[in-house]
Amino acid sequence: MIISNIVGGLGNQMFQYAAGRSLSLRLNLPLFLDISDLTNYKLHYGYQLNHIFRGQFDIANNSLLGEVLGFQNNFALKRILKYDSLKFFRSRHYVIEPFFKYTDISGDISQKAYICGYWQSEKYFKEHAAIIRDDFRFKSELNEINSKISQLILSVNAISIHIRRGDYISNKSTNALLGICPLDYYDAAIKKISSKVSRPHFFIFSDDVEWVKKNLKINHDHYFINHNHGSDSFNDMRLMSMCKHHIIANSTFSWWGAWLNSRKDKIVIAPKNWFKKPVDNRDLIPQTWLTVEV
Structure with a gap:
């Protein structure tokens, strides 16, 4: 399975979902979203994807997070392990965006991965652009x-x-x-x-x-x-x-x-x-x- 870490405002959430969705399609694995970092996030409007869009946005529960991350499924540990200096201590399933520019991470993933980053490039999901656009169809009627x-x-x-x-x-x-x-x-x-x-x-x-x-x-x-x-x-x-x-x-x-x-x-x-x-x-x-x- 692929679990994508979701944080930030709506635009960032869309990039993080799109990258995870395309990766899951390429590897034929289910996609789940970890929204725990948005629990106390005050800058924007919290988690928004499933309120706004028609796609299927499955949320990862603690059991699924533990299945992928093991003992590193800990709020403080996950944050600390994002630092590049500690990358050698990460689980091999914990995949951090290495650079802001596009980087193909699919070769680092076998059957499960927790991906964390901003993934701000069309290159992460261009091959599945039609599916991403379909997922991002707006739910509500216009007022x-x-x-x-x-x-x-x-x-x-x-x-x-x-x-x-x-x-x-x-x-x-x-x-x-x-x-x-x-x-x-x-x-x-x-x-x-x-x-x-x-x-x-x-x-x-x-x-x-x-x-x-x-x-x-x-x-x-x-x-x-x-x-x-x-x-x-x-x-x-x-x-x-x-x-x-x-x-x-x-x-x-x-x-x-x-x-x-x-x-x-x-x-x-x-x-x-x-x-x-x-x-x-x-x-x-x-x-x-x-x-x-x-």
């Missing part, structure tokens, strides 16, 4: 306002723009790692995509819409979306995925909003520099997407 917006999106050359501020500013560790995409990035991305799309109509998603209205200059038809809050925030991702093209932030949330759009002719623009600090993120952005220097 009235989202339904009206979706109809507008589908009637125009819709381009989503995601401007993330919120925790990227208020949370010190997140700000130190990621920071925010500057206005220069969005100005350049809007200019680039407008040269490729006739009659563009921009749909702007942000957790700080008032700041965006004051600071983002956009000379095309546009619409601000600012009503999906809290545990309903995932509806922004759903509306993004309905757009024909995308300008994403350095955020896994809008990465998935763009990826869930299965159009072959879509244009996606992403920031070339995803992190503040030097990180080898060469495999984070799919090859068909465009990048703009931040």
Whole structure:
């Protein structure tokens, strides 16, 4: 069996599930999810996958975790053993993502594995992209306002723009790692995509819409979306995925909003520099997407 450790916000949870799902399909093994690290996780909205999507998300109980990890199925031990300096003490079934760039881990797995990492690359699940998209079909019906917006999106050359501020500013560790995409990035991305799309109509998603209205200059038809809050925030991702093209932030949330759009002719623009600090993120952005220097 494969057990995938799930932690972080919705975008990270989707990467961790997708990597585990594809690995389980390749090796013909069942997949379970370990959500214990989200028990006291306060930054986002806890575990969300089975509340939002139609896929089958089986949760690993303590017995299954013990079957894979043995005595290392201990909250404190699992955290300590993540450190690279202690990798020689890990169970051979405890597989930690070795680098941020794509690494094929399937050769390290026989019949069972506990995989722990962020796995932020399409390469981990591209071979099963159709299945992953099917698993990530949204469960709930659109409410009235989202339904009206979706109809507008589908009637125009819709381009989503995601401007993330919120925790990227208020949370010190997140700000130190990621920071925010500057206005220069969005100005350049809007200019680039407008040269490729006739009659563009921009749909702007942000957790700080008032700041965006004051600071983002956009000379095309546009619409601000600012009503999906809290545990309903995932509806922004759903509306993004309905757009024909995308300008994403350095955020896994809008990465998935763009990826869930299965159009072959879509244009996606992403920031070339995803992190503040030097990180080898060469495999984070799919090859068909465009990048703009931040």
